[in-house]
Amino acid sequence: MVTVQSAENALKAVYLGAITELLNTKVNPLFTKIEQTSSDVWGKEIRKAVSAGLNGGVGAGTEDGELPTAHGKKYLQMVATLKNIYGQIQISDKAIRASADGRGAFTDLLNAELTSLLEASKFNMGRMLYGDGSGILSGVDPGTPSEGYPVGRPRFFVAGMVVDLLNFNNQLVSTGHRIRHVDQVQGRIFFENDPPTLTTIGGSLVVQGSFGKEITGLEAIFNNEEIYGLRKEDHGFLQSHIGIANAPIDDILIQRNIDAIEHNTSGTINFLGASPDVKYAYQEYLGQYKRNIDIMELTGGFKTLSFNGIPFVFERFVEDGRLILLDTTAFKLHQLDDWRFLETENGKILRQNQGRATYSATLVKYCELICDKPNGQGVIIQIHT
Numbered sequence: 001m002v003t004v005q006s007a008e009n010a011l012k013a014v015y016l017g018a019i020t021e022l023l024n025t026k027v028n029p030l031f032t033k034i035e036q037t038s039s040d041v042w043g044k045e046i047r048k049a050v051s052a053g054l055n056g057g058v059g060a061g062t063e064d065g066e067l068p069t070a071h072g073k074k075y076l077q078m079v080a081t082l083k084n085i086y087g088q089i090q091i092s093d094k095a096i097r098a099s100a101d102g103r104g105a106f107t108d109l110l111n112a113e114l115t116s117l118l119e120a121s122k123f124n125m126g127r128m129l130y131g132d133g134s135g136i137l138s139g140v141d142p143g144t145p146s147e148g149y150p151v152g153r154p155r156f157f158v159a160g161m162v163v164d165l166l167n168f169n170n171q172l173v174s175t176g177h178r179i180r181h182v183d184q185v186q187g188r189i190f191f192e193n194d195p196p197t198l199t200t201i202g203g204s205l206v207v208q209g210s211f212g213k214e215i216t217g218l219e220a221i222f223n224n225e226e227i228y229g230l231r232k233e234d235h236g237f238l239q240s241h242i243g244i245a246n247a248p249i250d251d252i253l254i255q256r257n258i259d260a261i262e263h264n265t266s267g268t269i270n271f272l273g274a275s276p277d278v279k280y281a282y283q284e285y286l287g288q289y290k291r292n293i294d295i296m297e298l299t300g301g302f303k304t305l306s307f308n309g310i311p312f313v314f315e316r317f318v319e320d321g322r323l324i325l326l327d328t329t330a331f332k333l334h335q336l337d338d339w340r341f342l343e344t345e346n347g348k349i350l351r352q353n354q355g356r357a358t359y360s361a362t363l364v365k366y367c368e369l370i371c372d373k374p375n376g377q378g379v380i381i382q383i384h385t
Contacts (some may be wrong), residue, residue, distance in 0.1 A: 016339070025299065122273060222377070279314040326377050
């Protein structure tokens with residue numbers, strides 16, 4: 001007989017391992033190339049020592065002259081707070097009772113809930129990888145409930161998301177607005193419960209409760225003035241390569257920027273992330289010269305284009321007109337532990353929601369993304385498409 005207890009046992013013993021495996025290997029091609037580790041985690045923080053520059057104790061001299069003066073590597077400490085990533089599933093008491101005499105029906109119920117959670121987690125983890133840590137999805141202009149609200153980056157939204165509205169000073173205006181529909185062509189979104197002020201004044205939309213609480217993604221590495229407690233202007237190795245194309249994409253443009261990064265660092269570019277328009281422009285470029293489009297398969301079953309053996313990956317969360325160039329060996333996802341269900345003091349993971357005939361379970365991961373060689377990363381902007 002299926003009960004709340006047997007549901008908990010199934011979630012712990014059967015589903016948690018499968019969910020963890022999928023979330024660690026199926027989020028997106030970039031996530032599969034980033035090592036996950038529990039090293040350098042101290043309490044609620046990550047403290048990581050990184051070297052800046054080379055050992056200065058090398059030099060030539062005469063046979064009986066003075067030896068070079070010792071100058072060891074200079075080390076700095078990166079400090080970041082572990083971020084709290086949550087995901088929830090909800091099961092009604094009625095659904096549990098209705099499937100009490102049929103394990104197949106109950107399995108279908110759990111599979112549906114966990115599949116939905118997995119899809120949402122994949123979307124948001126992928127989005128955070130390419131974000132700046134703020135959680136802001138896009139600016140939004142005034143509109144009407146019937147005609148929708150114009151947003152600058154419609155592909156950052158999907159139906160069902162719950163968002164908060166910020167004003168132009170990034171102050172919270174209203175919370176808990178669920179998106180009903182996204183018009184990707186017109187660049188408009190529609191809400192189930194519209195923000196009252198959005199008919200007259202715009203602002204920014206952020207994932208519910210997430211403002212300033214997300215992992216430090218690529219946009220922070222490229223654009224933020226400070227990362228991991230260090231100011232970029234004080235340390236050259238924190239400054240990434242920014243290439244301005246102002247031209248169509250071609251192989252020379254890509255290779256020139258790869259060489260600029262590799263010649264100034266000891267890293268090797270092994271991943272290219274393209275915005276949708278840049279991907280299509282590159283395919284058109286290859287087609288013009290009747291060149292074959294090389295396809296490669298990555299860990300996790302992802303298939304993508306290849307540039308001289310380097311994965312050339314389409315990423316919906318890369319800004320238009322951009323190609324990101326990464327040495328993924330410089331990235332690590334530092335975590336307290338892997339995905340787990342939140343448990344009460346008596347070990348329960350399914351909790352009745354107050355005042356409702358439903359039970360919820362919460363997946364959690366405490367982690368932060370650290371890049372110990374920001375100068376080994378780059379982005380090409382203003383690519384004509």
